[in-house]
Amino acid sequence: xxxxxLLDNLTNPALLFFFLGVIAIQLKSDLKIPENSxxxxxxxxxxxxxFKGGQELSHSEFNLEIIWSLLFGxxxxxxxxxxxxxxxxxxxxxxxxxxxxxxxGSVSAVTFVTAIAFLEIEKIPFNGHMVAxxxxxxxPSIMVGLLLIMIFKGNKGKSDIPVKTVLQHALFNGxxxxxxxxxxxxxxxxxxxxxxxxxxxxxxxxxxxxxxxxDMGITSGKKLSEFLKKGWFALVFAIIIPVFNGVIVSxxxxxxxxxxxxxxxxxxxxxxxxxxxxxxAMKIAAPKASPSLYIPMALAITFPFNITLGMPLYLYIIxxx
Numbered sequence: 036x037x038x039x040x041l042l043d044n045l046t047n048p049a050l051l052f053f054f055l056g057v058i059a060i061q062l063k064s065d066l067k068i069p070e071n072s073x074x075x076x077x078x079x080x081x082x083x084x085x086f087k088g089g090q091e092l093s094h095s096e097f098n099l100e101i102i103w104s105l106l107f108g109x110x111x112x113x114x115x116x117x118x119x120x121x122x123x124x125x126x127x128x129x130x131x132x133x134x135x136x137x138x139x140g141s142v143s144a145v146t147f148v149t150a151i152a153f154l155e156i157e158k159i160p161f162n163g164h165m166v167a168x169x170x171x172x173x174x175p176s177i178m179v180g181l182l183l184i185m186i187f188k189g190n191k192g193k194s195d196i197p198v199k200t201v202l203q204h205a206l207f208n209g210x211x212x213x214x215x216x217x218x219x220x221x222x223x224x225x226x227x228x229x230x231x232x233x234x235x236x237x238x239x240x241x242x243x244x245x246x247x248x249x250d251m252g253i254t255s256g257k258k259l260s261e262f263l264k265k266g267w268f269a270l271v272f273a274i275i276i277p278v279f280n281g282v283i284v285s286x287x288x289x290x291x292x293x294x295x296x297x298x299x300x301x302x303x304x305x306x307x308x309x310x311x312x313x314x315x316a317m318k319i320a321a322p323k324a325s326p327s328l329y330i331p332m333a334l335a336i337t338f339p340f341n342i343t344l345g346m347p348l349y350l351y352i353i354x355x356x
Contacts, residue, residue: 040157040347040350040351041344041347043156043157044153044343044346044347045343047152047153047156048241048245049149049152049241049244049245049248050149050248050342050343052245052246052248052249052252053248053249053251053252053255053339053342054252055249055252056248056249056250056251056252056253056254056255056256057252057253057255057256057259057339058252058256059252059253059256060252060253060256060257060259061256066253067250067253068246068249068250068253072246073247073250076243076246076247076250077145077210077247078209078213079243080144080145080148080240080243080244080247081144081148081210081213081214081217082213082214082217082236083217083235083236083237083240084144084147084148084151084166084214084217085166085213085214085215085216085217085218085220085221086217086218086220086221086224086229086232086236087163087221087236087237088163088164088165088166088167088217088218088221089163089166089217089218089219089220089221089222089223089224090163090221090222090224090226090229091161091162091163091164091221092162092163092164092166092167092218092221092222093163093221093222093223093224094163095162095163095164099291100291100292100293101162101164103291103292104164104165104168104291104292104297104301105164105167105168105171107168107288107291107301108168108169108171108172108301108304109171109172109175111140111172111280111284111304111305112140112141112142112171112172112173112174112175112176112179113140113175113176113179114140115136115139115140115176115280115305116136116137116139116140116141116176116179116180116183117136117140117179117183119135119136119139119140119276120132120133120136120180120183122272122276123135123136123272125268126266126268126269127328128323128324129183129184129187129188130184130321130323130324131324131325131328131329132183133180133181133183133184133321133324134180134313134317134321134324134325134328134329135272135328135329135332136176136179136180136183137176137177137179137180137181137309137313137316137317138180138308138309138310138313138314138329138332138333139176139276139277139280139308139333139337140175140176140179140180141172141173141176141177141308141309141312141313142169142172142173142304142307142308142309143307143308143309143310143311143333143337143338143341144169144210144214144311145247145251145338146303146306146307146338146341146342147169147300147303147304147307148244149244149248149342149346150299150300150303150342150346151300152240152241152244153299153342153346154296154299154300157350159295159296159299160294160296161294161296161297161299161300162294162296162297163218163221165297165300165301166214166218167215167218168300168301168304169214169300169304170211170214170215170218172304173210173211173309173312174211176309176313177312177313177316177317180313180317180321181316181320181321184320184321210311210312211312248342251334251338254334255334255335255338255339256335258330258331258334258335259331259335259336262327262328262331262332262335262336265327265328265331269328269332270336272332273308273332273333273336273337273340274336274337274340277306277307277308277337277340277341277345278306278340278345278348280305280306281302281303281305281306281341281345281348281349282302282348282349282352283305284298284301284302284304284305284306285298285299285301285302285349285352285353285356286352286356288301288302288353289353289356295350295353295354298353299346299349299350299353302349302352302353303341303345303346303349306337306341306345306349307337307338307341308332308333308337308338309333310329310330310333310334310338313329313333314326314329314330317329
Protein backbone atom coordinates (compact mmCIF):
# COMPACT_ATOMS: atom_id res chain seq x y z
CA UNK A 36 0.00 0.00 0.00
CA UNK A 37 1.18 3.54 -0.78
CA UNK A 38 2.12 4.93 2.66
CA UNK A 39 1.96 8.49 1.32
CA UNK A 40 -1.65 7.91 0.26
CA LEU A 41 -2.45 6.40 3.66
CA LEU A 42 -0.85 9.35 5.45
CA ASP A 43 -2.75 11.82 3.27
CA ASN A 44 -5.99 10.12 4.18
CA LEU A 45 -5.26 9.96 7.91
CA THR A 46 -4.34 13.66 7.97
CA ASN A 47 -7.46 14.69 6.03
CA PRO A 48 -9.07 17.46 8.16
CA ALA A 49 -12.54 15.88 7.87
CA LEU A 50 -11.19 12.58 9.18
CA LEU A 51 -9.27 14.29 11.97
CA PHE A 52 -12.53 15.88 13.12
CA PHE A 53 -13.95 12.36 13.36
CA PHE A 54 -11.10 11.37 15.67
CA LEU A 55 -11.65 14.56 17.67
CA GLY A 56 -15.22 13.43 18.32
CA VAL A 57 -14.06 10.01 19.52
CA ILE A 58 -11.42 11.58 21.78
CA ALA A 59 -13.99 14.00 23.23
CA ILE A 60 -16.08 11.07 24.43
CA GLN A 61 -13.08 9.31 25.97
CA LEU A 62 -12.24 12.52 27.84
CA LYS A 63 -15.88 12.77 28.99
CA SER A 64 -16.22 16.19 27.35
CA ASP A 65 -19.63 17.81 26.92
CA LEU A 66 -18.85 18.52 23.25
CA LYS A 67 -21.85 17.71 21.05
CA ILE A 68 -23.56 18.75 17.84
CA PRO A 69 -27.23 19.74 18.33
CA GLU A 70 -29.49 16.99 17.01
CA ASN A 71 -31.38 19.26 14.62
CA SER A 72 -28.10 20.61 13.21
CA UNK A 73 -26.78 17.10 12.71
CA UNK A 74 -29.92 16.05 10.87
CA UNK A 75 -29.78 19.14 8.65
CA UNK A 76 -26.14 18.50 7.74
CA UNK A 77 -26.82 14.86 6.86
CA UNK A 78 -29.69 15.97 4.60
CA UNK A 79 -27.47 18.61 3.03
CA UNK A 80 -24.71 16.08 2.27
CA UNK A 81 -27.15 13.66 0.62
CA UNK A 82 -28.73 16.46 -1.39
CA UNK A 83 -25.37 17.83 -2.58
CA UNK A 84 -24.08 14.38 -3.58
CA UNK A 85 -27.32 13.53 -5.36
CA PHE A 86 -27.42 16.84 -7.25
CA LYS A 87 -23.77 16.63 -8.33
CA GLY A 88 -24.30 13.00 -9.34
CA GLY A 89 -27.27 14.02 -11.47
CA GLN A 90 -25.18 16.70 -13.15
CA GLU A 91 -22.45 14.18 -13.91
CA LEU A 92 -25.03 11.73 -15.22
CA SER A 93 -26.54 14.35 -17.54
CA HIS A 94 -23.14 14.68 -19.23
CA SER A 95 -22.52 10.94 -19.41
CA GLU A 96 -23.35 8.67 -22.30
CA PHE A 97 -25.76 5.88 -21.31
CA ASN A 98 -23.82 2.70 -21.99
CA LEU A 99 -23.39 -0.93 -20.96
CA GLU A 100 -21.15 0.00 -18.02
CA ILE A 101 -24.00 1.89 -16.39
CA ILE A 102 -26.40 -1.03 -16.89
CA TRP A 103 -23.88 -3.56 -15.55
CA SER A 104 -23.09 -1.30 -12.60
CA LEU A 105 -26.75 -1.04 -11.60
CA LEU A 106 -27.25 -4.81 -11.93
CA PHE A 107 -24.04 -5.57 -10.04
CA GLY A 108 -25.09 -3.24 -7.22
CA UNK A 109 -28.42 -5.06 -6.84
CA UNK A 110 -26.61 -8.42 -6.97
CA UNK A 111 -24.31 -7.36 -4.12
CA UNK A 112 -27.29 -6.16 -2.09
CA UNK A 113 -28.76 -9.66 -2.36
CA UNK A 114 -25.72 -11.94 -2.07
CA UNK A 115 -23.87 -10.16 0.77
CA UNK A 116 -26.68 -10.37 3.35
CA UNK A 117 -27.41 -13.96 2.30
CA UNK A 118 -23.98 -15.41 3.03
CA UNK A 119 -23.47 -13.05 5.99
CA UNK A 120 -26.60 -14.44 7.63
CA UNK A 121 -25.27 -18.00 7.70
CA UNK A 122 -21.95 -16.86 9.17
CA UNK A 123 -23.73 -14.83 11.83
CA UNK A 124 -26.07 -17.68 12.79
CA UNK A 125 -23.07 -19.49 14.30
CA UNK A 126 -23.19 -17.05 17.23
CA UNK A 127 -26.39 -14.99 17.06
CA UNK A 128 -30.15 -15.51 17.12
CA UNK A 129 -32.23 -15.56 13.93
CA UNK A 130 -33.39 -11.97 14.47
CA UNK A 131 -29.94 -10.58 15.26
CA UNK A 132 -28.33 -12.49 12.39
CA UNK A 133 -30.96 -11.16 9.96
CA UNK A 134 -30.64 -7.57 11.15
CA UNK A 135 -26.83 -7.58 11.04
CA UNK A 136 -26.83 -9.29 7.63
CA UNK A 137 -29.21 -6.62 6.28
CA UNK A 138 -26.92 -3.90 7.68
CA UNK A 139 -23.87 -5.30 5.91
CA GLY A 140 -25.74 -5.94 2.66
CA SER A 141 -27.05 -2.39 2.67
CA VAL A 142 -24.87 0.70 2.32
CA SER A 143 -23.70 3.67 4.35
CA ALA A 144 -24.44 6.96 2.62
CA VAL A 145 -21.99 8.76 4.93
CA THR A 146 -19.17 6.35 4.01
CA PHE A 147 -20.02 6.89 0.35
CA VAL A 148 -19.92 10.68 0.81
CA THR A 149 -16.57 10.43 2.59
CA ALA A 150 -15.20 8.27 -0.23
CA ILE A 151 -16.25 10.91 -2.76
CA ALA A 152 -14.39 13.55 -0.75
CA PHE A 153 -11.37 11.22 -0.71
CA LEU A 154 -11.50 10.86 -4.51
CA GLU A 155 -11.75 14.62 -4.94
CA ILE A 156 -8.69 15.17 -2.74
CA GLU A 157 -6.75 12.61 -4.78
CA LYS A 158 -8.15 14.16 -8.01
CA ILE A 159 -9.54 10.82 -9.18
CA PRO A 160 -12.63 11.19 -11.40
CA PHE A 161 -15.82 9.16 -10.98
CA ASN A 162 -19.25 9.07 -12.65
CA GLY A 163 -22.62 10.28 -11.42
CA HIS A 164 -24.39 6.99 -12.00
CA MET A 165 -22.63 5.59 -8.92
CA VAL A 166 -25.04 7.70 -6.84
CA ALA A 167 -27.92 5.79 -8.42
CA UNK A 168 -26.14 2.50 -7.67
CA UNK A 169 -25.88 3.48 -4.00
CA UNK A 170 -29.57 4.34 -3.81
CA UNK A 171 -30.60 1.05 -5.44
CA UNK A 172 -28.54 -1.07 -3.02
CA UNK A 173 -30.35 -0.03 0.15
CA UNK A 174 -33.79 -1.64 -0.15
CA PRO A 175 -32.94 -5.16 -1.52
CA SER A 176 -30.68 -6.03 1.41
CA ILE A 177 -33.36 -5.05 3.93
CA MET A 178 -35.85 -7.30 2.18
CA VAL A 179 -33.35 -10.19 2.04
CA GLY A 180 -32.63 -9.85 5.76
CA LEU A 181 -36.34 -9.90 6.57
CA LEU A 182 -36.97 -12.80 4.20
CA LEU A 183 -34.29 -14.86 5.94
CA ILE A 184 -35.84 -14.11 9.32
CA MET A 185 -39.26 -15.14 8.01
CA ILE A 186 -37.97 -18.37 6.46
CA PHE A 187 -36.05 -19.57 9.49
CA LYS A 188 -38.69 -18.55 12.01
CA GLY A 189 -41.39 -20.33 10.02
CA ASN A 190 -45.04 -19.31 10.19
CA LYS A 191 -44.57 -17.43 13.43
CA GLY A 192 -42.14 -15.08 11.76
CA LYS A 193 -44.56 -14.35 8.94
CA SER A 194 -47.27 -13.10 11.22
CA ASP A 195 -44.93 -10.82 13.16
CA ILE A 196 -43.68 -8.76 10.22
CA PRO A 197 -45.79 -6.04 8.56
CA VAL A 198 -44.31 -6.40 5.09
CA LYS A 199 -46.12 -3.39 3.59
CA THR A 200 -44.76 -1.05 6.27
CA VAL A 201 -41.25 -2.45 5.92
CA LEU A 202 -41.35 -2.05 2.14
CA GLN A 203 -42.34 1.57 2.59
CA HIS A 204 -39.39 2.16 4.93
CA ALA A 205 -37.00 0.34 2.61
CA LEU A 206 -38.06 2.05 -0.61
CA PHE A 207 -39.12 5.50 0.57
CA ASN A 208 -37.07 6.27 3.67
CA GLY A 209 -35.81 9.84 3.78
CA UNK A 210 -32.21 9.20 2.72
CA UNK A 211 -33.15 7.12 -0.34
CA UNK A 212 -35.90 9.51 -1.42
CA UNK A 213 -33.70 12.59 -1.01
CA UNK A 214 -30.71 11.24 -2.90
CA UNK A 215 -32.81 9.87 -5.78
CA UNK A 216 -34.82 13.09 -5.95
CA UNK A 217 -31.66 15.21 -5.90
CA UNK A 218 -30.15 12.99 -8.59
CA UNK A 219 -33.16 13.60 -10.84
CA UNK A 220 -33.12 17.36 -10.14
CA UNK A 221 -29.40 17.54 -10.91
CA UNK A 222 -29.97 15.58 -14.11
CA UNK A 223 -32.70 18.00 -15.25
CA UNK A 224 -30.87 21.21 -14.29
CA UNK A 225 -28.93 23.05 -16.97
CA UNK A 226 -25.25 23.94 -16.53
CA UNK A 227 -26.16 27.58 -15.88
CA UNK A 228 -28.71 26.61 -13.24
CA UNK A 229 -26.25 24.27 -11.55
CA UNK A 230 -23.59 26.98 -11.53
CA UNK A 231 -26.01 29.25 -9.68
CA UNK A 232 -26.10 26.96 -6.62
CA UNK A 233 -22.50 25.73 -6.86
CA UNK A 234 -21.46 27.67 -3.70
CA UNK A 235 -24.06 25.62 -1.80
CA UNK A 236 -23.56 22.20 -3.41
CA UNK A 237 -19.77 22.31 -3.82
CA UNK A 238 -17.88 25.13 -2.10
CA UNK A 239 -19.08 24.48 1.46
CA UNK A 240 -19.33 20.69 1.09
CA UNK A 241 -16.07 19.76 2.82
CA UNK A 242 -16.75 22.10 5.72
CA UNK A 243 -20.12 20.53 6.41
CA UNK A 244 -18.61 17.07 5.97
CA UNK A 245 -16.05 17.90 8.67
CA UNK A 246 -18.76 18.96 11.13
CA UNK A 247 -20.79 15.87 10.33
CA UNK A 248 -17.81 13.56 10.85
CA UNK A 249 -17.17 15.27 14.18
CA ASP A 250 -20.73 14.32 15.12
CA MET A 251 -20.15 10.77 13.85
CA GLY A 252 -17.01 10.58 15.98
CA ILE A 253 -18.96 11.59 19.07
CA THR A 254 -21.67 9.03 18.32
CA SER A 255 -19.14 6.29 17.53
CA GLY A 256 -17.27 6.98 20.76
CA LYS A 257 -20.47 6.46 22.75
CA LYS A 258 -21.40 3.26 20.88
CA LEU A 259 -17.89 1.79 21.10
CA SER A 260 -17.92 1.30 24.86
CA GLU A 261 -21.27 -0.53 24.63
CA PHE A 262 -20.12 -2.68 21.75
CA LEU A 263 -16.88 -3.93 23.33
CA LYS A 264 -18.99 -5.80 25.88
CA LYS A 265 -20.56 -7.95 23.15
CA GLY A 266 -17.57 -10.25 22.62
CA TRP A 267 -14.92 -10.95 20.00
CA PHE A 268 -17.08 -12.52 17.26
CA ALA A 269 -18.99 -9.32 16.48
CA LEU A 270 -15.75 -7.32 16.45
CA VAL A 271 -14.01 -9.71 14.05
CA PHE A 272 -17.05 -9.87 11.76
CA ALA A 273 -17.33 -6.06 11.66
CA ILE A 274 -13.80 -5.84 10.21
CA ILE A 275 -13.17 -9.06 8.27
CA ILE A 276 -16.41 -9.22 6.27
CA PRO A 277 -16.19 -5.59 5.04
CA VAL A 278 -12.54 -6.10 4.07
CA PHE A 279 -13.42 -9.33 2.24
CA ASN A 280 -16.30 -7.65 0.38
CA GLY A 281 -14.24 -4.57 -0.47
CA VAL A 282 -11.21 -6.52 -1.71
CA ILE A 283 -13.25 -8.96 -3.82
CA VAL A 284 -15.25 -6.15 -5.44
CA SER A 285 -12.06 -4.14 -6.02
CA UNK A 286 -10.74 -7.03 -8.10
CA UNK A 287 -13.80 -8.29 -10.00
CA UNK A 288 -15.11 -4.81 -10.83
CA UNK A 289 -12.25 -4.50 -13.35
CA UNK A 290 -14.13 -6.88 -15.66
CA UNK A 291 -16.79 -4.29 -16.52
CA UNK A 292 -15.58 -0.95 -15.09
CA UNK A 293 -12.59 1.04 -16.35
CA UNK A 294 -12.75 4.06 -14.04
CA UNK A 295 -10.61 3.78 -10.91
CA UNK A 296 -12.95 6.16 -9.10
CA UNK A 297 -16.04 4.10 -9.93
CA UNK A 298 -14.30 0.90 -8.82
CA UNK A 299 -13.33 2.46 -5.48
CA UNK A 300 -16.89 3.63 -4.88
CA UNK A 301 -18.13 0.11 -5.63
CA UNK A 302 -15.63 -1.33 -3.17
CA UNK A 303 -16.78 1.11 -0.50
CA UNK A 304 -20.44 0.31 -1.17
CA UNK A 305 -19.69 -3.41 -0.81
CA UNK A 306 -17.64 -2.86 2.36
CA UNK A 307 -19.92 -0.39 4.14
CA UNK A 308 -22.80 -1.13 6.49
CA UNK A 309 -26.03 0.78 7.06
CA UNK A 310 -26.73 2.31 10.45
CA UNK A 311 -29.65 4.55 9.45
CA UNK A 312 -32.07 2.87 7.01
CA UNK A 313 -31.71 -0.68 8.32
CA UNK A 314 -32.26 0.16 12.01
CA UNK A 315 -35.38 2.14 11.05
CA ALA A 316 -36.80 -0.88 9.20
CA MET A 317 -35.69 -3.49 11.74
CA LYS A 318 -37.18 -1.56 14.64
CA ILE A 319 -40.59 -2.25 13.06
CA ALA A 320 -40.03 -5.62 11.40
CA ALA A 321 -37.69 -7.39 13.84
CA PRO A 322 -38.16 -5.79 17.26
CA LYS A 323 -36.38 -8.72 18.96
CA ALA A 324 -33.13 -7.87 17.13
CA SER A 325 -30.82 -5.86 19.36
CA PRO A 326 -29.96 -2.34 18.09
CA SER A 327 -27.15 -2.27 20.66
CA LEU A 328 -25.48 -4.95 18.55
CA TYR A 329 -25.97 -4.12 14.88
CA ILE A 330 -25.75 -0.32 15.13
CA PRO A 331 -22.36 -0.22 16.97
CA MET A 332 -20.96 -2.87 14.62
CA ALA A 333 -21.72 -0.67 11.60
CA LEU A 334 -21.09 2.74 13.15
CA ALA A 335 -18.34 2.22 15.75
CA ILE A 336 -16.23 -0.42 13.96
CA THR A 337 -16.90 -0.77 10.22
CA PHE A 338 -17.40 2.93 9.48
CA PRO A 339 -14.12 4.12 11.11
CA PHE A 340 -12.18 1.27 9.51
CA ASN A 341 -13.47 2.04 6.02
CA ILE A 342 -12.76 5.77 6.13
CA THR A 343 -9.28 5.36 7.62
CA LEU A 344 -7.63 2.18 6.33
CA GLY A 345 -10.27 0.76 3.99
CA MET A 346 -10.24 3.41 1.26
CA PRO A 347 -6.43 3.43 0.78
CA LEU A 348 -6.40 -0.39 0.86
CA TYR A 349 -9.10 -0.79 -1.79
CA LEU A 350 -7.53 1.92 -3.96
CA TYR A 351 -4.15 0.18 -3.78
CA ILE A 352 -5.71 -3.14 -4.86
CA ILE A 353 -7.56 -1.44 -7.71
CA UNK A 354 -4.37 0.22 -8.93
CA UNK A 355 -2.43 -3.06 -9.07
CA UNK A 356 -5.18 -5.18 -10.68
